Amino acid sequence: MYNLLNAEFTPVEHVLIVVGIMLVVALVFGFLIMVVSKKFAVEVDEREETVLGCLAGANCGGCGKAGCAALARSLVEGKGNIDDCPVTDKENKMKIAEVLGVEYSGGGEFIYVVCCGGGANAKDRNDYIGEAGCIRQSMVGSGRKLCSTACLGEGSCVAVCDNGAIEVSEGVAYINKDKCIKCGKCAKTCPKLIISKIPASAVVYVKCSTKCRGKEVMDACTKGCIGCGICAKNCEQKAITIVDNLPVIDYDKCVGCGYCVEKCPRKVIHFVNEDRDDAVLD
Amino acid sequence: MLKMIPAIIMTAMLSQNFILVQFLGICPFLGVSKNIKNAFGMGLAVTVVMFIATLITYPLYTYLLKPLGFDYMEIIVFIFVIASLVQVIEIILKKTSKPLYEAMGIYLPLITTNCAVLGVTELVLTSELVTGLFDACCYGLFGGLGFTLAIVLMSGMREKLDTTRVPRPLEGFPITMLLACFMAMAFSMF
Incomplete structure (x- = not known):
């Protein structure tokens, strides 16, 4: 040991020692993890692994659970809902449904509604003179209304709808459910984020x-x-x-x-x- | 040796607070501070990992890497050790304490890449206060508690902020950054 400490290493020896150290650390910890995972193995439902593999793996928490693993667990336990995950695509959701042996229709039916009844009933804080459109108007002090989530009624959603399903009446946008194809463009466009998705039922x-x-x-x-x-x-x-x-x-x-x-x-x-x-x- | 302990506690927890003074581990500080419960869980997880990581890396460096003259390998070896440790702790927790494991959830694996943990293992090597393994472990433990303190304080204030009317352009993340800035200014007064 003494000789090793004082020795001048040749480049080759140097590289070998570096590799050696890494190898030893890797082996020791690899072995440790192996032993621990054997000793502390928890019986996991096989389906859980499969379901986890099908989920998007974004760990975004969009489902309200602490990550994809937690959602996978609750799905296997029959508590969760596949549609809770906003990221996983339809194909994978079908696969999950197959693994779990449940019916999956490919996303629940839903409709869009405008969650504001203000219009003329919502007071204006000031006048707005400028370019038309809710998006433009909301850039200036978040719009002319006193209420920060009031429909501005300037029709940015109307402009973006390809099917003419939206019209503004009495200062509030209204979505015609028969014409709406549920593309969701209006919900994304609305600067006030007041167009929301609710189940068709x-x-x-x-x-x-x-x-x-x-x-x-x-x-x-x-x-x-x-x-x-x-x-x-x-x-x-x-x-x-x-x-x-x-x-x-x-x-x-x-x-x-x-x-x-x-x-x-x-x-x-x-x-x-x-x-x-x-x-x-x- | 024991005489230095109060100094280490003060330094690690307050005057050299990992988040607010050294700006290490900002990611969980901003990401996991939305409510007190999660923040506390994250803080404790970091504390445990910091303590155990220091316990292992300090001797590894002092008795193996340094005498051999391979001290420049510290970072890569330390990363290795920390990542493995987190893995081991996760497996053990999963078996022994399911509720704690579930409470920590995704935060535990996230600690692997938390620079505050790597920071503490590096800092104890150069700090003048640390003279031995015991000191190093103390530094790790109280550094972790300092981290917990900062993240819990932050989450408490963010909970209050949620129910306050914030000027529109500052809503959400901008006001959080301002908040962090003022906290850092307060802590830099130590």
């Missing part, structure tokens, strides 16, 4: 997007949600929770009774079906 939706507190909403808009929670209290299915001063409807629980529509003091919750909507609200 949904009966009611919240026609407001404000997360402000009650008093601020009162000042800004007569059709704004004040987060009072009356809908949540009256929902017999406990399908409504108030998150950030706004009701969130759990469509798996909602049975479409429409109590929330009737009870809402601000008439913020609407039926998706307009005929039913008109009958109750007018």
Whole structure:
């Protein structure tokens, strides 16, 4: 050992020693990991590995779980929903469904709705004189409305829709469900991000997007949600929770009774079906 | 040896705080600080890995690499050691404590590439305060606790920020960066 410490290494010896050190470290830790993984092996459902292999592996947390492995586990346990993952493509989702032995239709049916009923009911903070279009207008102090999530009604979504499914009436965009092909362009275009995706089976939706507190909403808009929670209290299915001063409807629980529509003091919750909507609200 | 411990604690935790003074490990500091619970889990995971990593790399360097004159290999060897350690800890945790494993989730593997861990193993080699293995481990442990302190403070403030009205152009990430900046300024006063 003593000789080794004081020795002058030739280049070849030097390289060999470097390689040697790395090799020894690699072997030691490789062996350690092997032993530990044998000793602490946890029995894993084989399907879990397969499912994990099919998932996108982005570990983005978009599903609400702590990474792809967690989603794979909950899928195998039958708790999760394949559609929770926004990244994995349809083909792989089909494969997962096959592994799990469940039906998968290739994505749930859904529709787009505009979550704002403001228009003329939402007060203007100032005038806007300039180039038309919501996107342009929202660049200047986030638009002319007092409410930061109000539909500006300037029709940027109308312009982007290839099917003429959107029109602006009374200052609020409206999506015609029969013409809409669910491309989602409008939802991506809207600078206020108030066009949202809800299941096609949904009966009611919240026609407001404000997360402000009650008093601020009162000042800004007569059709704004004040987060009072009356809908949540009256929902017999406990399908409504108030998150950030706004009701969130759990469509798996909602049975479409429409109590929330009737009870809402601000008439913020609407039926998706307009005929039913008109009958109750007018 | 023991006399130096208070100095090491002060240095590692506060005056040379890994995140706010040395700017190491910024990625989890900004990425995992959205709520206190996750931030705390991440902080503890980093602390454990820092401690064990120092425990192994310090002797490895002092008794193997340095005497042989191969001290320039420290980084590559240390990375190796840290990555393997994280792997081992993950396997052990998975078996022994499922709830903790699930709570840490993705953060544990992420520590592999956390530069604060590599930072502490490098720093104890050059720090004047560290004279032996015990000191080094203390530095690792309290460096990790300092990391936890910073990330928990940050997450607490970010939770408050979520319910505050922030000027529109600063919403989201910009205000977080400003916040981090002010915290760093406060810590640099030590």
